Amino acid sequence: MxxxxxxxxxxxxxxxxxxxxxxxxxxxxxxxxxxxxxxxIVALIPLAILAVAYAHSIPLPPELMLIGDVLAYIDIVSVILLLSIMSRAAAILFVVKQAAEQAIDLARSVLAAMQRLDFRHRRARGAKRNNPSIRRADSEDDDHAVVLGVAWA
Incomplete structure (x- = not known):
């Protein structure tokens, strides 16, 4: 036994x-x-704050209690934060879309203006110029070129 x-x-x-x-x-x-x-874990943080405050018998500031409430309802706060970020992102995307449309419209107008100017077709060499302010001298050796509005010394 x-x-x-x-x-x-x-x-x-x-x-x-x-x-x-x-x-x-x-x-x-x-x-x-x-x-x-x-x-x-985050939900336990306000309880830890309260335990420390009561153990030391110190008054808690309201900000600390607000942080505890925010941490307790972190899922609701995160949804509100995500919604605010998404609305800001939507506004930014709208502005970027408008800027892209304006840039495309500007490029189209510049392209249309370039086609109207038509740089490819040069003036024929034998064509007479329509600028009356500059003329050739009558004789090649003696006279100078006549430019209207300019005094020669």
Whole structure:
């Protein structure tokens, strides 16, 4: 009887206690870490702030409580933030679209103006010029070129 009692308290009970510790600190802790998400961690931050404040018996500023509320409702705040970013992005895309349309219209008008000027067809060499302000001298050797509105010294 004493041998069985000795075996029970020296081998069986410590082994059962070791199995219990293994179950709690390894198996169940690993299962807890598998279920743990960033959202749950962030939701625990306001509780930690309150615990520290009550442990030190200091008054909490309202800003700290507001941060705690924002962290508690982080999913709602993130949706509002994403909607505001999407509306800003939509406005930016609208402005970029308008600028691209204006650039295309400008390029089309410049192209049309270039085609109207028609740089490819040069004036024929034998054609008479219509500029009356410049004329050739009557004789090649003696006279100078006559330019109207210009005085020669």
């Amino acid at each position: 004493w041998k069985q009692l000795w075996k029970k308290w020296t081998i069986d009970k410590p082994a059962a206690f070791g199995d219990l510790l293994w179950e709690v600190f390894v198996v169940q802790f690993a299962a807890f870490l598998d279920r743990l998400t960033w959202r749950r």
